[in-house]
Amino acid sequence: MTAAPDSTPSRSDRLIDAAFRALLAVARALPYRIRIPVAGWIVSRIAAPIAGWTERIRENLAHVCPDLPPAEVARLVRAVPDNVGRSMIEMYSGQEFADRQRDVPLLGEGVEALAEAKRTGRPVILVTGHFGNYNAARAALVAHGYQFGGLYRPMKNPLFNAHYVDAMQRISSPLFPRGKQGMGAMLRFIKSGGMLGILLDQHMGHGAPLRFFGRTAHTATSAADLALKYDAAMIPVYGIRKPDGLGFDVVVEAPIPPSDPMTMTQAANDSLELLTRQHMDQWFWIHRRWK
Template identity: 60%
Template sequence: MALGNITSVRKGPAEFASNLVIRALIAAALALPYRWRIPLAGWIVSRIVSPLAGYDKRIRENLAHVMPDLPKAEVDRLVRQVPNNAGRTLIEIYSGTDFTARFSDAPLTGPGVATLETARDEGRPVLLVTAHFGNYDVPRAALIARGFRVGGLYREMNNLYFNPHYVAAMEQIGTPVFPRGRKGLSGLIRFLRDGGMVGILIDQYMRDGVPMDFFGQPAPTALSAAELALKYNALVVPIYGIRQPNGLDFEVVCEAPIPEGSAEDITQALTTSLEKQVRRHMDQWFWIHRRWKPDRKIRKRTG
């Protein structure tokens, strides 16, 4: 069973230089008090990194593809606020104990909270399905702080130099973490069989994925989470770390478990759940992703 695309590793001079710049910026931000470093990182990514990297253009293209009638003022706002949330998220993940301490008592709301508590007591495996929305590591941090055994599945970075310290940052929040693909699959399965909970993100374009309706357009999506749940009798619970108006705090929303069904039905239900959350908080989803890739012909998975 494949857990999505295998990362294309790059390790040339450009990647090395990019990694040095990013690490320098992260180190400078971490020297500041938490309440200052988070908005600063958001401002840097929004006002400097995003225009230079072409993120502004990509956000506009994605919005035009799925919401062509969105008012220009709202598009302009999202062009600034989406990278701001991305910058905040990155430095939060690198903030280690400052980050985990802040969310040890983050409110957990929604009908899925009782489900998670029962699953923990019964030792039943759970797939916590989220997305690049709000801060995707807040649910993991908040649940670990409350005594839940939560692992994480991550996609290795394309930049060979950046990946090791990014993984180390995630491990400061909690372990175990498993790389996407064959390398991490065996460990993830053992953890699930032992009654663990694993966080999975499902909102990236997958070349060999199955098209799911997302904002009215087909978005190729991996069926991995649903297939794991069906094979190992795991509950599937959508969960989101939603940034609050002060820009620093979060609410963890645990939705009701997805009903049993086919892998395609479960995955579409998860995609629909995400769309509803994004529509409520448009500036918190990572519109920078090439989620639809409308210039490419969508190929249904065969076999």
């Protein structure tokens, strides 16, 4: 996901989108409990090696966890893309996926802070990462009566971007594309006391040189900047996949104390790192996080 999509799809764009839609149609025809693990298997066994994800996972792990046993590396090479495949088809399962999060309780020290913000109309910046399935947290929060807006990066492929945004909107809205197009609407949403979700775990060339897994990881401070400017609570939230591979725990951590953007963003990185170390197979080790 990078810049705003071009309005004219290329031949390659059309072929990729057609292939994805065909795969999606086959997956959706399966019962939900079969659909999810099948999608995980396809991505981990077929798509990941073809896309070069297998080597990228190994490279990232070698960079930040060089002492990881070879057997664990081999497990993660399979398990990480499996979680990606499951998360993808869950998002494209729309209401069926959202309905399964309806009765999921909110856990963690930040639940009361979240409720207090709702009662008082204080805006909230929810920070998370490509971990577990963040859409499970979105769906659970909506089911608990929270209006959840999201900031996203449009896909390069305009055809893919169209159904990607549609799938996200079926879980919660409003959605705001990064850049000038969505900035004004996003700021109005925050000022009105809205709850905005931001993923902080992608490399940002102009981001702050913070730490993640003991290495320099350039990270956008935008979440902390917004929290400080608009007196919003900055709260980490995660959808943690359960061992059965289908259900989730939604954890709302204690708010990050207001200080300065770099300190607050580092706290968010530390939160995600701690959780990832507990569930190594649930973070998106495919990202080029350390450039």
